[in-house]
Amino acid sequence: MADTIAHTRSAMAHATLSAMNVWCRKGLWALGMWLLTAAAAQAESQLVPDFAEVRAAHASSVARLVDRNGQPLAERQLRFDDDRLDWVGLDALSPAMLEALLQAEDRRFYQHEGIDWRAVAAAAVQNLWFEHARGASTLTMQLAGLLDPALQPAAVGQRRRSFEQKWDQALAAQALEARWSKAQILEAYLNLAPFRGRLRGISAAAWALTGKAPAALDRPEAAVLAALLRGPGATPAVLGRRACALVAQMGSPAGCERVQAIAAAVEPAVLSPRWQLAPHLAARLLTTPGTTVATLIDAGWQQRMLGALRAAAPARAAAVVLDNATGAVLADVGGLSAEHADATGFTYPAQAMRWPLHIARALDRRVVTAASLLNGGSPAAPRWASVRTAVAMADAAALADLSRRPIEGELPPSLAAPTIDLPQLAALARMMAVDGQWRAPFWQPAAGRPADAVVSPAAAFVARDLFPPAMAEMVTPGRAAWAAGSNAAVSIAVWMETGPTALIEVRAWLADQLAGADAWPLEQVVPAGVVRRPVRFDPPVEPARDEWFLAGTAVAVVSPPQVVAQIAWPTARSIIDLRALPAGQGVLLRASEDDGRLRWRMDGREVGSGGAVWVRPAPGLRVIELFDARGERLDRISVAVRGR
Structure with missing residues (x-):
């Protein structure tokens, strides 16, 4: 604010100060007072910033994270030259704090116009005849010094101002009184004053030293804070003595015992976060001091997940909750305490957790139905x-049979990546529980992205029906596991480190959260394109039952394929270079079984039969399929062909 304040330093001012010093020492007070009063005319030329300008320039050293309703979640210190919190209005201060401030620093604040002449006279007598110096600065003069660094003592460690600085400070105080209201002066002073260490302003000091907001301070607490204004670096003993005297002057001598306890605990004067409900998310989203960042987090869900994880007492844990309707993140618990690493960012392979998606894609492409038979044995001895x-x-062996049936189609990068993190795992659970559309998790308003249609709602429904509501997987052998699941309202992913029993504990924890008193199971609303039909097996490898089918894929009788075979050559996603082949030579397609009943198709067109056929593919991406005699597809791959 120094750039906005100009000070008059004329030769007259210097001469007046020198003369005043001499006259004060000789006791010529009448003439001295006359000279200072005459200096009031100079105050008119002082440039004083607007109160609104000072308030707007105040910047907190912390940033704040709030939930979807504006409720604070966390805050983070981002500037370290001083510790400040938000500016507080005079109406947000306790009466005790204002009473203590005026009693300690400026009892005639409402009677003077910037300079307290009675205090000046008393200070002069004290300074002339007694050993200990006494100051006469009013709150307005102190505020002038806070607004203009040029009015601070020049030497490092020096406590008292020069005569010239005192003169300028008096002029600035009179100018402030002429332009600002008394309430504005008090408010600005309390928001700018240094209290102890790096603490600046009543809001930061009240929280760091008492754990309270300024509005909640009582007399003993206010007395300690007011005493700090006179001596920010005072020892606890000196501070306690001064504050006890002050609280007695305020009419509460019985508060001295509490005053002593508060004063004894002023070290360390450290500004800790007022809110710690989402410290890991705050570390990710808060980057600029003095800002408030809005999120879509729900404080109720955040508190519930943090409390449930702490009650489970794992060594470490993390959880993410998504709103099923939108995909927005409702809770993001990175750890049980701020000191723990942010476990929501840990990435792991998720093969087992991707099985519902893999089966849904196979259902969509008519590779299998929920009743299709898989071979968990060998071609010679099928099971x-x-x-x-x-x-x-x-x-695992039967599912491996399914995994040998390639499924074409691109996946969103997050789903195609070899590893995923906890928010992505929750989004995968939400996709399979709701509509088959991938929505990347998002934490802030207007941050959501368009959904990607990965599988049909019908395929997602049938695939979800095959799996338990809570799926779990060990991610660090003998140490940690994660789980994901959904109910009608939310999808939850959780990670726990508990040791060898992690898989059991994480699954049980998630099941409890999905079935809580305010939760309900997924509704069995059958989407369009899904039918339920009776099916039996011939031979009866399984009992007859009713089964869900995608429309057009239902069968009444399911039998093992007549031939159990896969495409042995070429391999999936291989590259065939026709330029490397002798002129006129084709490409051999070979099955794992030599059976004349096998049928081959390339790009949907039949190209031969038997265990092996020669083809002349055109350059480009080619799809090769193998069928049995009944037309059931046994295998499907894609290859790239390069031409001459």
């Missing part, structure tokens, strides 16, 4: 299980 049974039994 049949339906897709539903293989999922329920976690039959």
Whole structure:
């Protein structure tokens, strides 16, 4: 604010100061007072900033994170030259604080116009005849010094101002009184004054030293804070003695015991965050001091997840909650305490957690139905299980049979990546529970992106019906596991580090959250394109049942394929270079079984039969399919062909 304040330093001022010093020492007070009063005319030429300008220039050293309703979630210190919080109005201060301030610093604040002549006279007598110096600065004069660094003591460690600075400070105080109201002077002083260490302003001092907002301060607390204004660096003993005297002057001598306790605990004078509900998210989103960043987090959900994780008592944990309707993040708990690493950003392979998506894509492309039989054995000794049974039994061999059936189609980059993090895992659960559309998680308003249609709602419904509501997977052997699931309102992903029992504990925790008192299960609303039909197996490898099918894929009887074979050559996604082949030579397609009943198709057109066929593919991306005699597809791959 120094650039906006001009000070008169004329030869007359210097001469007047020198003369005043001599006259004061000789006791010629009448003439001295006359000279200072005459100096009031000079105050008219002082440039004083507007109160609104000073208030607008005040910048907090912290940034704040708030939820969707404006409720504070966390704050983070981002500037370290001083510790300040938001500017507080005079109406947000406790009466005790104002009483203590005026009693300690300026009892005749409402009677003077910037300079307290009675205090000046008393200070002069004290300074002339007694050993200990006494000051006479009013609150207005102190505020003038806070607004203009040129009015601060020049030497490092020097406590008292020069005569010239005192003169300028008096002029500036009179100018402030002429342009600002008393309420504005008090408000600005309390918001700018240094209290202890790096603490600046009543809001920061009240929180750091008492854990309260300025409006909640009582007399003992206010007395300690007011005493700090006179001596920010005073020892706890000196501070307690001064504050006890002050609280007695305020009519509450019994408060001295509390005053002593507060004064004894002033060190360290550290400004800690007032809100710590989402410190990890704050570390990600808060970058500029003095700003407030709005999120779509719901403070109720955030508190519930943090409390539930702490109650489970794992070594470390994290959780993310998404709103099923929008994909917005409702809760983001990166750890059990701010000191823990942000576990929401840990990435792991998620093969098991992607199985619902893999099956939904296979359903959409008519590769399988929920009743299709998979071979968990070998071609020579098959062991049949339906897709539903293989999922329920976690039959790795049977599911491997399904994984050998390539499914074409691009995935969004987040889903195609080899690893995913906790928010993406929650988004995967939401996609399969709601509509088959991928919505990347988002934390802030207007940050959502258009959805990607990955699978149809019908395929997502059937695939979701195959799996339990809460799916879990061990991600760090013997140490940590994660789980994901949905109810009708939200999707939750959680990570826990508990040791060898992590898989059991994380699954149980998630099941409890999804079935809580204010939650409800997914509604069985059957989307369009899904039908339920009876099906039996021949031979009866499984009992007959009613099964969900995508429209057009229902069958009454399911039998094992007549031939169990896959495409042995070429391999999926291989590159065939025709230029490397002898002139006129084709490309060999070979099956794992030599059976004349096999049928081959390329790009939907039949190209031969048997265990092996020669073809002449055109350059480009080619799709090769293998069928049995009944027309059931056994395998499907894509290859790239380069021509001459």
